[in-house]
Amino acid sequence: MTRTVYLNGAWLPETEAKVSVFDRGFLFADAIYEVTAVIGGKLIDYYGHAARLQRSLSELGIACPLSEEALLDVHRDIVLRNHLDEGLIYLQISRGADDRDFAYPVKAEPTLVLFTQAKPVLNNPRSQTGLSIATVPDWRWERRDIKTVQLLYPSMAKMEAIRRGADDAWLVEDGFITEGSAATAHIVKADGTLVTRGLSNALLHGITRASIIDLARGAGMTVEERPFSVEEAQEAAEAFITSATNFATSVIKIDDVVIGDGKPGPIAGKLRRLYSETRLASAI
Incomplete structure (x- = not known):
C-alpha cells in the first residue's frame, strides 16, 4: 500500500512527495527530526517529543510551521490516513530551500515532512x-x-x-x-x-x-x-x-x-x- 505523506500542508502519495534540491536539509543537514511510537493507533509519550522538537528548533533558530495544536492534529491525521496500528511517525523540519550559501537565509520557509513506518514496537523480537x-x-x-x-x-x-x-x-x-x-x-x-x-x-x-x-x-x-x-x-x-x-x-x-x-x-x-x-x- 502506498503511504500518504504530509508535506508542507499537503497530503500526498509517497511517490509524489518531493522536496527541493535547494532544501538546506539536503544540502547542509540543516534540519531536525523526531520519532514518535504508535501503538493501537495512539501516540506514545507524544508531549515529551513535542517539547524536545521545540527545543531543537529553538537551538537552530528555525520556526515551527505549525502551532502545537495543529502539529498534534497532523500526527493524529497521518495515523488515520495510513491505517497505522503499530509503528512510528517520523517528522522532519528543515530551515527550507534557498540558493546554496553557508549563511542562513533570512526568508526561507521551513520544510515540514511527516511519514509513517509500520513495525512491531510492543512485541519487538x-x-x-x-x-x-x-x-x-x-x-x-x-x-x-x-x-x-x-x-x-x-x-x-x-x-x-x-x-x-x-x-x-x-x-x-x-x-x-x-x-x-x-x-x-x-x-x-x-x-x-x-x-x-x-x-x-x-x-x-x-x-x-x-x-x-x-x-x-x-x-x-x-x-x-x-x-x-x-x-x-x-x-x-x-x-x-x-x-x-x-x-x-x-x-x-x-x-x-x-x-x-x-x-x-x-x-x-x-x-x-x-x-x-x-x-x-x-x-x-
Missing part, C-alpha cells in the same frame, strides 16, 4: 533475545543534544558494528560511553542500581530515557546519572538501551563480553513492562 553491542569511537560533533539529521557517523558506527557481528554500536569518548547509535545506554549494577549518563551536550536528551528513570525511581530503584566506562558496562549485572521504538531492550553482549548470564535481564524487563503499561494508559 529483540526484547526477547537481547542485543549484542560493539563499541566504536564517538567522532560526532559536540551538540548531540540537538536532534539534527546529521546521522552519517551514527550510521557508519552501526555498519561497523554489523561488520563485527554485532547488532548495534555504543559510542565511546574519553573512555566513557556516551550513547548508542540511536538510543540511550544504561547499565544495572549488581546491587540493582541503575546507571545512565547525565544530560549534557554530549548526548541526546532521550524522552524514553527520562520516562524510564522516573519509573525506576518510582519503583524504589536507586538511579545514578553519571558516566560509565566500557569496562564497567561489561562487568555490570545488566545492560540495556532505551529509545522511542525500543522502549527498554536488553544488551546481552558488549565487544564479545557476555553481560550477566547472557540473557535479557529481569530489571530491564520490569522497566519495559512498566513503561509499556503506563505509556499505553496515557497514549493519546
